[in-house]
Amino acid sequence: MSSNVSSPRSDADREYEEGNRYTVPHNILRSEVIYGEGFQSSGGLAAFRETVLPELPLSPGSRLLDIGSGLGGAAFHLVAEYPVEVVGVDTAELMVSISDSRRPAKDPEGRTSFVLGDVFSAALEPESFDAVYxxxxxxxxxxxxxxLARCAELLRPGGTIVVNDFCRGGSTPEFEEYVENAGYHLVAVSGYPELLAQxxxxxxxxxxxxxxTNHLLRRDLDAYLARAEHDPAIGRADVEHLVERWHRKIGFMDAGALTQGLFRxxxxxxN
Incomplete structure (x- = not known):
């Protein structure tokens, strides 16, 4: 199909899409096409391997907590490559259900588990993890x-936290509207260390x-458009949504309003 898709979408359309991004099966699974299998964040496995992974302690028997585990891509990669255990936690019921359904194929040794909820879930015991990411x-x-304080509670003494997160670099009316519609709460890269210290x-x-991150966004977009040209399973509406979303995000990064920080x-x- 043609990748020449530039139809304008209304603010109401964008707000609806954001509100249903993690609750509608089609919306979740179409994102895998651009992020890669098991991932719901920019850069997919490559971003994880090049940013978060090198910062993690991965000694045999280590137990890790994946906050916002999505479809389990990072967790499944870790247990496939390292002798560790990973617990994923996500607030999206459908994400957890899909992750669980993939465990027999992706994790035959049973070293992953997925919890529906957030970091405050009673299923997560204090001082039971060597790393949180x-x-x-x-x-x-x-x-x-x-x-972050709850993460500290869940970690064993000497444990490590690694966070890769979008941050704020500047402000424009258009950017503030984007942030509000997406439900983001952004801080500056320079402000994160103080939050961790607190x-x-x-x-x-x-x-x-x-x-x-900007490089990965552009690479993912180019790969997606190339695939969309020849894959009949990728519908025009999906291309319009994802391409517009990517162009906006790249534009805000080019302008310096949207940034990305890696923290350990x-x-x-x-005490």
Whole structure:
């Protein structure tokens, strides 16, 4: 099909799409076409392997918590490549259901599990994880210190937290409308270390990885458009939605309004 899709979409259309992004099966599964199997965030497996993964402690027997585990892509990759266990938690019931349905094929040794809920779920026991990681998830949290403090509670002393998150670099009326419609709560890359410190973490390392993320967004978009030209399963409406979404995100990154930060910190060995 043709990739020449530039039909304007109304604010109401965008708001509806965002509100149903993680509740409608079609909306979830179509995103895999651009993100890659198992992923719902920019760059898919490549982004995870190039940003979050190198920061994680992966000693044999380590237990990791994946916040916003989506369709389980990162969790399944970790247990396939490393002798670790991963618990994924996600607030989207359909995401957890799909992840569970894929476990027999993706994780035959049974070293993953998926919990419906958030980090405050009673199913998550304090001091039971060696590492907590999150990719493009905490941007939805208005009280990041509260969430990060709960992460510290879940970690064993000396444990590691790794967060890769979209951040704020500037402001325009159009960008603020975009942020509001998406339900984002963005902070500056430079502001994240203070949030981690307030939550009780030490040894905070912050990196601005916006250039890398922008590159991945463009690469994903080019690959998707090339596939859409020849794949009859990709409908025009899906292309219009995803292409417009990507162009807006890339535009905001080019303008410096939207940025990406990678953060690592440690829970102290003792209080």
């Amino acid at each position: 999150s990719q493009d998830t905490l941007l939805y949290s208005a009280d990041k210190v509260k969430v 939550a009780g973490f030490t040894d905070v390392v912050a990196k601005d990885v916006s250039t890398h 910190a440690a829970k102290p060995l003792s």
